[in-house]
Amino acid sequence: xxxxxxxxxxxxxxxxxxxxxxxxxxxxxxxxxxxxxxxxxxxxxxxxxxxxxxxxxxxxxxxxxxxxxxxxxxxxxxxxxxxxxxxxxxxxxxxxxxxxxxxxxxxxxxxxxxxxxxxxxxxxxxxxxxxxxxxxxxxxxxxxxxxxxxxxxxxxxxxxxxxxxxxxxxx
Numbered sequence: 001x002x003x004x005x006x007x008x009x010x011x012x013x014x015x016x017x018x019x020x021x022x023x024x025x026x027x028x029x030x031x032x033x034x035x036x037x038x039x040x041x042x043x044x045x046x047x048x049x050x051x052x053x054x055x056x057x058x059x060x061x062x063x064x065x066x067x068x069x070x071x072x073x074x075x076x077x078x079x080x081x082x083x084x085x086x087x088x089x090x091x092x093x094x095x096x097x098x099x100x101x102x103x104x105x106x107x108x109x110x111x112x113x114x115x116x117x118x119x120x121x122x123x124x125x126x127x128x129x130x131x132x133x134x135x136x137x138x139x140x141x142x143x144x145x146x147x148x149x150x151x152x153x154x155x156x157x158x159x160x161x162x163x164x165x166x167x168x169x170x171x
Contacts (some may be wrong), residue, residue: 074119085109
């Protein structure tokens with residue numbers, strides 16, 4: 001069986017005969033077939049859209065959770081290093097303890113703090129850099145000049161405040 005349209009014969013598969021009034025003149029049966037396929041498979045199409053949406057949300061949520069986990073771990077390591085750095089300053093300046101207040105230990109801590117800050121969002125890396133510059137400028141005066149100890153301690157406190165604020169903003 002075949003159907004004519006504009007002088008060309010279109011083959012019609014058995015069981016797909018033209019029902020009277022089902023297609024306007026000049027329209028192809030293919031259009032009706034696509035439309036009926038969409039109608040017949042609406043639940044499957046909706047299920048596919050829901051599944052893809054769920055997968056996309058899960059992937060996004062996993063990425064955000066991993067970023068938060070990395071930031072949180074770096075933040076806690078920074079807080080520990082900042083506390084130990086402050087102890088080095090206190091031992092060196094107030095106790096005049098050359099072993100526990102050793103400036104080389106301070107260099108190790110300030111380097112570690114700067115390294116961990118690279119895993120943190122702004123403004124923490126900038127505060128860690130300010131701490132590094134403060135330490136470079138004032139480490140030699142720790143134990144002899146209050147201004148040097150205060151400058152380093154202030155930089156430590158500012159960095160600590162930025163880290164704590166970052167932890168508070170994690171979701």
